[in-house]
Amino acid sequence: xxxxxxxxxxxxxxxxxxxxxxxxxxxxxxxxxxxxxxxxxxxxxxxxxxxxxxxxxxxxxxxxxxxxxxxxxxxxxxxxxxxxxxxxxxxxxxxxxxxxxxxxxxxxxxxxxxxxxxxxxxxxxxxxxxxxxxxxxxxxxxxxxxxxxxxxxxxxxxxxxxxxxxxxxxxxxxxxxxxxxxxxxxxxxxxxxxxxxxxxxxxxxxxxxxxxxxxxxxxxxxxxxxxxxxxxxxxxxxxxxxxxxxxxxxxxxxxxxxxxxxx
Numbered sequence: 513x514x515x516x517x518x519x520x521x522x523x524x525x526x527x528x529x530x531x532x533x534x535x536x537x538x539x540x541x542x543x544x545x546x547x548x549x550x551x552x553x554x555x556x557x558x559x560x561x562x563x564x565x566x567x568x569x570x571x572x573x574x575x576x577x578x579x580x581x582x583x584x585x586x587x588x589x590x591x592x593x594x595x596x597x598x599x600x601x602x603x604x605x606x607x608x609x610x611x612x613x614x615x616x617x618x619x620x621x622x623x624x625x626x627x628x629x630x631x632x633x634x635x636x637x638x639x640x641x642x643x644x645x646x647x648x649x650x651x652x653x654x655x656x657x658x659x660x661x662x663x664x665x666x667x668x669x670x671x672x673x674x675x676x677x678x679x680x681x682x683x684x685x686x687x688x689x690x691x692x693x694x695x696x697x698x699x700x701x702x703x704x705x706x707x708x709x710x711x712x713x714x715x716x717x718x719x720x721x722x723x724x725x726x727x728x729x730x731x732x733x734x735x736x737x738x739x740x741x742x743x744x745x746x747x748x749x750x751x752x753x754x755x756x757x758x759x760x761x762x763x764x765x766x767x768x769x770x771x772x773x774x775x
Contacts, residue, residue, distance in 0.1 A: 546564065579609040591626070595636055656669065666696070713751060
């Protein structure tokens with residue numbers, strides 16, 4: 513799958529997308545955008561994992577956009593916005609594209625377009641809604657079970673974690689899950705912020721590993737005691753169960769989001 517200079521659409525051909533005037537916008541084929549960060553081409557597509565798969569299975573047509581490289585479509589023309597992870601810090605306002613992303617999400621919240629934020633995406637969503645993001649007391653990298661307030665919305669896992677920062681639950685949001693060192697999930701109306709990575713698959717991990725290697729981050733991780741081959745093996749071993757849990761999480765989120773849109 514090639515990614516050209518503009519956004520790439522998945523799940524079906526385009527028709528009237530961008531201004532909300534054509535069929536397929538908020539109709540039988542919901543429209544969405546998935547935002548990735550500092551990656552493009554195969555690496556961008558390689559980050560979507562089970563979330564991209566499940567969206568396609570639900571008939572959701574989505575464009576894949578790299579923050580800072582393509583324009584965001586108007587939130588009111590969309591049925592869903594998904595914000596993926598990043599190795600950046602969501603509290604770092606020197607990131608060139610972060611201000612525009614925060615502004616975009618504020619508009620999305622105002623017009624009622626559901627947002628699913630994953631890891632960095634959950635942190636940015638928390639900021640958008642009035643929460644804060646800071647360095648976590650300890651990083652989480654690997655598989656962690658979470659304490660959950662809603663087993664249907666957020667099963668206890670274990671879930672794949674890969675983060676050094678953490679968010680606070682925004683004012684008025686429902687705290688859904690947490691670990692000893694970090695909040696893990698919150699809900700605000702139709703919006704869902706996650707700290708863990710439900711999208712993980714062996715392919716997603718290999719995308720991460722290639723990025724780590726390119727940035728020489730793999731050496732830092734090894735120096736910290738991270739056993740990358742063992743992590744790779746565990747992701748492969750847990751792949752089927754993780755996919756099932758991820759699909760259940762997305763199904764619950766999507767049903768709730770659509771109920772809000774119909775209300």
